[in-house]
Amino acid sequence: MKKIGYLGPKGSFSEEAIHLFIASQPELNDSLPELIAFPTIPRLLFACNDKEIDLAFVPLENSTEGQVGVTMDTLGQTEHLFITNEFIHSIDQCLLAHEPMPLEQIERVYSHEQAIGQCRDFLENHLPNAQQITCLSTAEATHRISSIRENWAAIGPRRAAQLYNLHLVRECIQDATLNATRFVLVGHSLAEMSDGEDKTSLLVIAENTPGALYRILGEFAKRHINLSRIESRPSKRKLGEYVFFVDVDGYVFAPPIQDVLWALKEEHISVKLLGSYPKAHPHERIF
Numbered sequence: 001m002k003k004i005g006y007l008g009p010k011g012s013f014s015e016e017a018i019h020l021f022i023a024s025q026p027e028l029n030d031s032l033p034e035l036i037a038f039p040t041i042p043r044l045l046f047a048c049n050d051k052e053i054d055l056a057f058v059p060l061e062n063s064t065e066g067q068v069g070v071t072m073d074t075l076g077q078t079e080h081l082f083i084t085n086e087f088i089h090s091i092d093q094c095l096l097a098h099e100p101m102p103l104e105q106i107e108r109v110y111s112h113e114q115a116i117g118q119c120r121d122f123l124e125n126h127l128p129n130a131q132q133i134t135c136l137s138t139a140e141a142t143h144r145i146s147s148i149r150e151n152w153a154a155i156g157p158r159r160a161a162q163l164y165n166l167h168l169v170r171e172c173i174q175d176a177t178l179n180a181t182r183f184v185l186v187g188h189s190l191a192e193m194s195d196g197e198d199k200t201s202l203l204v205i206a207e208n209t210p211g212a213l214y215r216i217l218g219e220f221a222k223r224h225i226n227l228s229r230i231e232s233r234p235s236k237r238k239l240g241e242y243v244f245f246v247d248v249d250g251y252v253f254a255p256p257i258q259d260v261l262w263a264l265k266e267e268h269i270s271v272k273l274l275g276s277y278p279k280a281h282p283h284e285r286i287f
């Protein structure tokens with residue numbers, strides 16, 4: 001039985017999404033994998049890197065709040081991991097508490113930083129005086145408030161209310177109605193080319209010199225390769241030095257992508273392959 005790790009505990013958005021992802025994959029449905037909850041994203045990805053688990057399922061970016069920096073940074077640091085699938089899951093944030101309670105009475109709000117960021121306007125407008133407390137996940141936040149009878153609330157998935165015996169004070173409190181998170185499944189080997197459209201994720205380390213990024217992007221443009229995403233993260237070595245996460249259309253062994261990789265190598269630009277995997281097509285309800 002395959003072991004798949006996710007950011008837990010039970011009731012997190014990651015758990016909700018991994019169940020839906022498994023249901024969408026006929027080959028995983030035949031012998032259901034064992035799901036293992038991890039408390040943090042680095043611990044989960046390093047456990048996969050060290051082969052304690054077969055696969056790790058992690059959030060990568062959200063349509064409202066943007067990149068999940070810790071996932072990107074850890075993927076950059078690990079050596080034996082490849083993204084093998086992506087999965088887009090729509091996210092409805094709920095405000096949960098022990099009992100029905102007027103918003104003015106809520107003194108503290110617990111949640112994951114991504115969830116707090118997705119509900120920033122709601123929190124400013126309706127809970128301006130509540131203290132915001134960041135937790136390792138929305139489910140951890142929900143679990144924390146469930147054992148203490150105070151005027152505290154948590155932001156998390158609807159299902160966490162049932163699991164932790166809490167009341168749904170408000171639903172759909174995220175600032176953008178259409179709010180979706182892109183999760184990726186990470187494993188130990190490169191996925192094979194699919195029957196449909198694939199994409200390739202690369203980590204490019206550019207020099208801090210005039211035109212460095214222009215030359216990198218030019219290699220893709222010259223070969224008519226479409227870039228679907230480019231994000232920078234600090235190199236963590238020096239202020240003002242960055243690494244770039246680039247997603248391009250196509251499978252890594254497609255000749256134009258191989259040509260770009262050769263050209264970048266010749267220019268001494270270092271590139272780490274993060275994976276090649278089937279492109280997810282978001283459900284219409286999401287976008």
Ligand SMILES: O=C(O)C(=O)Cc1ccccc1
Binds near residue numbers: 012014112114138
């Ligand atoms: O905290 C969770 O429940 C997670 O799985 C991370 C997360 C948080 C907010 C949106 C999507 C994923």
